[in-house]
Amino acid sequence: MAEHNHSNSSLQPILDLLFAAGYVESDAPPSQIIAGGISWAVAALNANTTTAIYDESIEDSLRLVGCPHLLLPSHIRDLDTEALLPVVQWLTSRIPSHHVNEVCDAENAIEVDEHGTSIEALSGNLDELNHRKMNAVEQLDQLRERISKEGVDSGVQKLISSMMSLKDLERQESRFLFNRDSKHSELQAEISELERKRENDTDSQSLPDGLHQSLSESLEKINLMKKKLAARLRDIVVIRRQIDDLPCQSELNQYESRLSELNDQIQGKHRQTRKYYATYNALLEIKEMMLKETSLLNSIISQFQDAFSSTDGRIRLVHSMEGIVNGSQQKLEKVQVGLQEEEKIRNDLKDRYAAAIGEQKRCYSLMKAFQVKCQSSK
Known part of the structure; x- marks a missing residue:
């Protein structure tokens, strides 16, 4: 608590300069009051200058109005009085007197207004700012969750x-x-x-x-x-x-493109290899079936000669043909079972492929959102 009082006492001359120049006092923390007062003073000196002090524009804004003193965003955040005091003195000493009178007149008008329209307008602006702040906090939390999920936290x-x-x-x-x-x-x-x-x-x-x-x-x-x-x-x-x-954004994009190209080449080579293996297995199976059919036909031809010479030969031929039919039927059933299993595997692969495509789209959208947030935060 003592340190806090000491910091307030060291900042009081800076705050007095801003309030004396016409800046309206608020209940915000000292760093926000000083940032708002500097932005107000810069806008009073140059109407073309933005009324908000951002990290990337504070030096340009002060340079635009001709301020000879150096001021960094960290000086405002750390409440560095040695750096803040000369800047505030230089700005407040050059604010036109008519601008201060306009501010005073505006304050008196707000106090005299019986219906409180100006206060209502300010309250509406404050509610809008609070709503925008809550949206920014929610977006920041979502971005942090996405960063944690992607494993780059x-x-x-x-x-x-x-x-x-x-x-x-x-x-x-x-x-x-x-x-x-x-x-x-x-x-x-x-x-x-x-x-x-x-x-x-x-x-x-x-x-x-x-x-x-x-x-x-x-x-x-x-x-x-x-x-x-x-x-x-x-x-x-x-x-x-x-x-x-640490790799920059362009390098990450280049790595990603190269990895995508390499993955495409690997997937293409894998599909081509599986196709060759499937073709080889199908041809090998056809060859085995043709050899079996040739052997079966040779056996039938040899039994036909015995069938024409005796009755026992005809009976053996009939039994042999029935065995061939039963064997063919069993083989057909086995092939149908294998076909059903292959169809089931195919359907599972289609479902997995659809899920992978959806996951890829989700990852791509998350990556684009992360890139946009990184660029906006620079």
């Missing part, structure tokens, strides 16, 4: 962690550069003071010793800052290499 978390680390290092680098400039200004002021003392010839004996000590301390500070800067740069290079190791 760890990669996305790793990428997000790397991006957050990179942004934090960039913020630290900007603070370091700011501190370096301030130290440079202090050292320059000390050098100017030493030059002034040297020109006035004051305490000429102690001047070289003090100058030597100041130079030594300055060199030590410079070397220390160089080491810190080198360590920060190494960390940034490591993070950037980790990000570069």
Whole structure:
């Protein structure tokens, strides 16, 4: 709680500047109030500038209105008063006075209105914003569920962690550069003071010793800052290499296309091989049947000669023909059973194929939705 009060007290000058310039106070968190106040001030300076501060447009918006100070989205999220205060001072000092009067007049008009039409309009806008916020939260939850189902949650978390680390290092680098400039200004002021003392010839004996000590301390500070800067740069290079190791969207699309082509080739070769095996088995079965038929015909021909010579031969021929008919009937039934089994397998394969096609379409739609969300979140 003490830290929260301290942060509010350090932010109060910034909030006072925005409220004094005409920005309407709200019950939102400090980061949202500051973001809304900066966007309002930018819109007041340039009507063509959007009234919402986004991560990818904040620097462009400030550059468009000619702000000389650097401000990153992380400065607003972290409530970095050292970076926020000069920007807010510069913006509020250049807001036209007539714009402030218009804001005051609008506030008075809202208070005087007996029917509360302006309040109702604001309430409607607030309800619409809350509804859009709930829809955005639901879409974000659905996207997270899809990411978890697709099995890429760890990669996305790793990428997000790397991006957050990179942004934090960039913020630290900007603070370091700011501190370096301030130290440079202090050292320059000390050098100017030493030059002034040297020109006035004051305490000429102690001047070289003090100058030597100041130079030594300055060199030590410079070397220390160089080491810190080198360590920060190494960390940034490591993070950037980790990000570069992750495949980008174009590479993922290329991998997907290549895998699809390879899968098509494998499936085609598999179908062709199965077709050759089926043809070979069918021809082999036909060959065996033809050999059996040839043997059967030769046996019948030999029995015909015996049948014409004696009565016992005719009886044996009849019994042999009945056995041939029974054997053919059994073979026919066996073939029909095999045909039914093959038809059942065929129907099962058709059902599995239809289910696989449906799953493929669902995966494709999920992938397209994931790609759209990734592009919109950049």
